[in-house]
Amino acid sequence: MEIALAGKRKLGFVTGTLRKDHDDEVKSEAWETCNSMIISWILGSVSNSIKQSIVFVNSSSHLWTELERRFSLTNGSRKHKLNKDLYETKQQGKKISEYYTKMKSIWEELESLHALPIITNITSEVSSFLTSLSKQMEEHKLFQFLNGLDDEYGPQRSQLLMMTALPFVETACCYLEPEES
Structure with missing residues (x-):
């Protein structure tokens, strides 16, 4: 609003x-x-x-x-509820795109509640740190997404996790969607 x-x-x-x-x-x-x-x-x-x-x-x-x-809930209460929702969200027979959309909406709301300071002087060290942090956050999302998949996607989950460079969660969705029966 x-x-x-x-x-x-x-x-x-x-x-x-x-x-x-x-x-x-x-x-x-x-x-x-x-x-x-x-x-x-x-x-x-x-x-x-x-x-x-x-x-x-x-x-x-x-x-x-x-x-x-x-x-309105306090930020702490809201963050707790969203994290709880995130860990409880499972595919449960839904289409991959529906499941991903649900997860994505929770991730985005959580990100909106985490106000980070604005960096005005970006050094190479800061840039390296931000790149690493972003990669960790993406991996965390991928793991959360894969953990909630139905068991029938076990082989595909294993293939994704064995990749040398872990894919973005969106890439994992694209990989899994054709496998839907």
């Missing part, structure tokens, strides 16, 4: 950084119009049971804050 609001240049309404200008009637009316539109978007994206409890909130900022209080 934040991405959609930022893309429409409306995120400031829900964060409270764009406030209503009470001194300028034209700006005030424009603010009210945008505020109502954002409330409408939010109400349209929540379930009916949630909507019933927030339908009378008339400030997008207050609405956003109320929803955050009710539904």
Whole structure:
């Protein structure tokens, strides 16, 4: 939701950084119009049971804050849940592409919760470190993916793991998809 609001240049309404200008009637009316539109978007994206409890909130900022209080988990709790989901996710007869997509969505959300500092001076040593770190992360994803595959993919899993250079997880998917029965 934040991405959609930022893309429409409306995120400031829900964060409270764009406030209503009470001194300028034209700006005030424009603010009210945008505020109502954002409330409408939010109400349209929540379930009916949630909507019933927030339908009378008339400030997008207050609405956003109320929803955050009710539904946001701390980063630690969210990271724990996502890691638990990741380790519990198994193929269980699903198509390779469905299984991979589920894993990928969890990996991406986890990555979004790990804020790394911005490096302004990239030396060869830092570059080497980042390359090594990236390779380790890719291998970790590959191992997680292969661990959750159904047993029928045991021979293909072994072949992938015996490669001199381990493949990217996407390459492993491409290798496994034609093997689906």
